[in-house]
Amino acid sequence: AKSAGRAHYQLFDEQMQMQVATQLRIENELHRALERKEFRLFFQPIVAAATGQLVSVEALLRWQHPVQGLLSPVEFIPVAEETGLIVPIGTWVIEESCRLAQHWGLLRDTNLPLGVSVNLSPRQLLQSDLVDTVSRLFRTYSFDPGCIEFSFEVTETAVMTDPEAAAMTLQALRDLGARIAIDDFGTGYSSLAYLKQFPVDKLKIDRSFVMGISESELDQAIVRTVTGLGHAMQMVVIAEGVETAEQARILQSLDVDLLQGYFYGRPQPEEQLEALLLNPNQA
Numbered sequence: 001a002k003s004a005g006r007a008h009y010q011l012f013d014e015q016m017q018m019q020v021a022t023q024l025r026i027e028n029e030l031h032r033a034l035e036r037k038e039f040r041l042f043f044q045p046i047v048a049a050a051t052g053q054l055v056s057v058e059a060l061l062r063w064q065h066p067v068q069g070l071l072s073p074v075e076f077i078p079v080a081e082e083t084g085l086i087v088p089i090g091t092w093v094i095e096e097s098c099r100l101a102q103h104w105g106l107l108r109d110t111n112l113p114l115g116v117s118v119n120l121s122p123r124q125l126l127q128s129d130l131v132d133t134v135s136r137l138f139r140t141y142s143f144d145p146g147c148i149e150f151s152f153e154v155t156e157t158a159v160m161t162d163p164e165a166a167a168m169t170l171q172a173l174r175d176l177g178a179r180i181a182i183d184d185f186g187t188g189y190s191s192l193a194y195l196k197q198f199p200v201d202k203l204k205i206d207r208s209f210v211m212g213i214s215e216s217e218l219d220q221a222i223v224r225t226v227t228g229l230g231h232a233m234q235m236v237v238i239a240e241g242v243e244t245a246e247q248a249r250i251l252q253s254l255d256v257d258l259l260q261g262y263f264y265g266r267p268q269p270e271e272q273l274e275a276l277l278l279n280p281n282q283a
């Protein structure tokens with residue numbers, strides 16, 4: 001039994017070493033990826049529930065890895081978070097989003113600017129010069145600042161360490177004209193207290209409440225209640241992960257304002273989205 005225990009321990013140890021090695025490799029590669037401009041943004045359509053009209057997009061990060069191909073953010077964001085590399089990567093995401101907000105504002109009827117929702121990591125939210133960076137980018141590119149929305153998840157890191165600092169950063173971003181959204185509402189550490197404390201324009205209902213909504217009366221009750229709460233606080237309410245017409249219909253009947261999910265479109269490269277913008281009926 002003793003040797004079996006040791007063998008087990010050794011295996012565990014080897015796995016740990018592999019994990020550390022993998023992390024190190026990804027970290028080195030992330031540095032290089034920034035230099036070589038291997039990151040790309042994909043954009044997923046967000047539509048008005050009532051009309052189906054495209055109103056904004058969510059910017060979703062991808063890594064065009066030279067060997068492994070297109071990598072999903074779940075494969076590298078955790079390492080980027082841990083090493084702090086998420087800060088320069090995140091700045092790139094914001095700049096790219098501003099550039100495209102400007103470009104799409106010119107492409108489209110200027111009365112109908114396209115919103116761009118940008119994910120902010122907890123680390124970025126606590127970064128002292130985030131507001132300066134955003135302010136600089138808002139001056140560099142010209143577009144209605146209300147087009148850019150920063151969405152953040154209430155996680156242990158961001159909120160438990162320094163909620164006042166996070167709230168101040170969000171308020172400063174809002175003072176620049178940007179909008180603020182709470183992501184994945186109803187999961188993790190998001191609580192009602194934070195809705196009061198943070199300046200929030202939009203509430204995004206997590207996909208886990210949408211998945212089973214066609215069958216589950218409980219999910220319907222949760223979405224109805226959260227939507228009512230959001231509206232009572234003057235917030236726009238959005239649901240993500242909409243995959244079927246029936247889910248869309250139910251969410252619309254529950255008074256959700258905006259819908260996002262594969263049913264309306266996958267995250268797609270800039271060129272594809274532009275084709276959709278120029279010819280909305282082709283969707």
Ligand code: C2E
Nearest residue numbers: 060061072073074093119120121241242243261262263267
């Ligand atoms: P998220 O913010 O919850 O983004 C939504 C995720 O759900 C995206 O995954 C999207 O592709 C996926 N999705 C959209 N519609 C559907 C659907 O109908 N069904 C299903 N099953 N999935 C759907 P993605 O692009 O892999 O991104 C994963 C996560 O990575 C994001 O979750 C976000 O937390 C993070 N992320 C993405 N881009 C960035 C970024 O620029 N910065 C930071 N900090 N995080 C990012």
Ligand code: CA
Nearest residue numbers: 058119151183
């Ligand atoms: Ca998001």
Ligand code: CA
Nearest residue numbers: 184206207240
């Ligand atoms: Ca989510």
Ligand code: CA
Nearest residue numbers: 153183184206
């Ligand atoms: Ca998430």
